[in-house]
Amino acid sequence: MSVGYLIKEGLAGLSRARLAAFTSIFSLFLAVLLIGVLARIGFNAYEVSQMLREQVEVEVFLEDLDTQSTNELRNGIESARFVEELTYISRDSASKVFQQEFGMGGEALADLNFLPASFRLKMSDEASVSQVDSVAQSFGDLNGVDEVRFNLALLQLLETRTDQLAMGGAALGIFILFIAMILVFNTIRLTIYAKRDLIRAMKLVGATNGFIRRPFLVEGIVQGLIAGSAAAGIIYFLFDWLIPQSISQLGVLSWPFGRWYFLIGGIILLAIVMGWLGSRWAARKFIKDTSVYA
Numbered sequence: 001m002s003v004g005y006l007i008k009e010g011l012a013g014l015s016r017a018r019l020a021a022f023t024s025i026f027s028l029f030l031a032v033l034l035i036g037v038l039a040r041i042g043f044n045a046y047e048v049s050q051m052l053r054e055q056v057e058v059e060v061f062l063e064d065l066d067t068q069s070t071n072e073l074r075n076g077i078e079s080a081r082f083v084e085e086l087t088y089i090s091r092d093s094a095s096k097v098f099q100q101e102f103g104m105g106g107e108a109l110a111d112l113n114f115l116p117a118s119f120r121l122k123m124s125d126e127a128s129v130s131q132v133d134s135v136a137q138s139f140g141d142l143n144g145v146d147e148v149r150f151n152l153a154l155l156q157l158l159e160t161r162t163d164q165l166a167m168g169g170a171a172l173g174i175f176i177l178f179i180a181m182i183l184v185f186n187t188i189r190l191t192i193y194a195k196r197d198l199i200r201a202m203k204l205v206g207a208t209n210g211f212i213r214r215p216f217l218v219e220g221i222v223q224g225l226i227a228g229s230a231a232a233g234i235i236y237f238l239f240d241w242l243i244p245q246s247i248s249q250l251g252v253l254s255w256p257f258g259r260w261y262f263l264i265g266g267i268i269l270l271a272i273v274m275g276w277l278g279s280r281w282a283a284r285k286f287i288k289d290t291s292v293y294a
Contacts (some may be wrong), residue, residue, distance in 0.1 A: 005118050007218060011219075011222060012030050020186060020187040020190045020191075021187050021191075021223065021266075023183060023187070023276075024180075024183045024184045024187035025063075025188070025223050025226050025227045026227075027180045027183040027184075028180045028183070028184065028223060028224060028227035028229075028271050028274060028275060029226075029227040029228075029230050029231050029271075030176075030180075030229070030230075030231075031176045031177055031179070031180035031193065031227075031232060031271075031274070032062055032180075032227060032228055032231040032270055032271045032274075033231040033234055033235065033266050033267075034172075034173075034176055035173050035176065035177065035270065036231060036232070036235045036263060036267045037071070037235065037238075038169050038172065038173060039256065039263060039266075040235070040239060040255070040256070040263060041264065042165060042166070042169050043252065043254075043256045045162075045165055046165075046166075047254065048160060049158050049161070049162045050125060050265075052158055053125065053155065053158055054122065054125070054153055056151050056155055057121060057122060057146070057150065057151060058120075058121040058123060058132070058135075058136050058139075058148065058149075058150040059118050059119070059120055059122050059149045060077065060117045060118055060119040060120075060121065060139050060145055060147075061117075061118045061145070061146045061147045061148070061149070062116055062117045062118060062119070062144055062145060062146060063116070063144050063145070063146045064116075065117075065144050069144055070117070070144075073142060073143075073144045073145070074086065074088065074119065076142065077119060077121070077139060077142075080109055080135060080138070080139070081135060082123050082124040082126070082127040082131060082132065082135055083121055083122075083123065083124075083135070084122050084123060084124050084134070085122035086119055086120070086121055086122075087119065087121075087122075088117070088118075088119055088121040089117060089118045089119070089120060091115050091116065109280075116146060124133070126146070128155050128159070129155045129159045131153070132150070132155060133152055136148050136150055137194070142249050177270075177274055180274060180278075181274050181277055181278040181281070183278070184220055184223060184224075184274065184275055184277075184278025184279060184282075185278045185281050185282045186282075187223070187278075187282075188216050188219065188220060188278065188279045188282035188283060189217065189282045189285075189286055191219065192216065192282065192283065192286045192287060193286075199212055199287065209287050212283075212287050213280075213283040213284070213287055216279050216282070216283040216287075217276060217280055217283060219228065219279055220275040220276050220277075220278055220279020220280070221276050221279070222275070223270070223274050223275045223279075224271040224272035224273065224274055224275025224276065225272055225275070227271045227275070228267055228268035228269070228270065228271025228272060229268060229271075230279070231267055232264040232267045232268050235263070235264065235267065236260060236264055239260075240260060241253075
């Protein structure tokens with residue numbers, strides 16, 4: 001079977017059931033468009049949550065220690081699991097930070113030099129909230145540590161909201177794609193029914209099911225390509241031109257992995273795969289024997 005015949009028959013199938021084909025293409029278009037928008041928004045929401053997470057530091061306040069004891073404690077904490085970066089804040093530095101944050105009103109208290117020295121820790125992004133909490137509690141048991149503080153409630157909230165967003169977006173995306181695939185299935189089914197006499201004749205002269213199915217698979221792929229290309233164009237126009245022009249603050253939103261073509265290519269590929277799956281599903285189900293078309 002030549003490639004030219006496959007393409008010709010695949011395109012011809014679109015004209016045999018025009019309304020059904022249009023409905024299928026439009027549904028796939030809406031499906032992958034919504035998936036693309038969800039992916040773009042979800043990716044940026046994840047980036048924001050990671051940025052907020054990085055700003056949550058673990059502060060280890062120290063007792064009055066000599067230099068050697070401080071260095072030993074520092075080495076022990078730096079070697080702990082999930083600790084990516086450690087910054088030492090001396091008593092003098094802590095007073096200066098306090099004065100900067102509270103302005104003129106904090107000068108009198110800052111001069112008293114009552115603030116303890118501390119370590120500020122940046123934890124690994126790979127660590128879960130429970131792991132960060134466990135490590136922080138272990139620091140509190142070390143000799144020379146007076147107190148350990150970090151915003152556990154904020155970390156828990158960020159982790160919960162991120163998980164909810166990911167699960168909700170995935171569930172919605174799967175549901176939308178399943179509905180679109182069913183519409184592709186129905187379109188190919190109608191096309192097969194319209195060609196039932198030709199299919200019966202082809203089988204009588206020895207054509208195999210695989211031979212008969214291939215043009216219908218091409219039809220599904222073409223539907224996906226049309227729908228995916230249209231959705232990709234809308235998303236690129238929306239996020240790369242319309243939104244930055246209308247709302248300049250949102251112009252800083254980044255594309256997944258830093259390049260527009262990853263999301264655009266993924267949308268087109270997803271639409272093609274869904275079109276192929278829907279057409280394969282219908283072709284395998286209805287091209288079995290000639291009795292189906294009697």
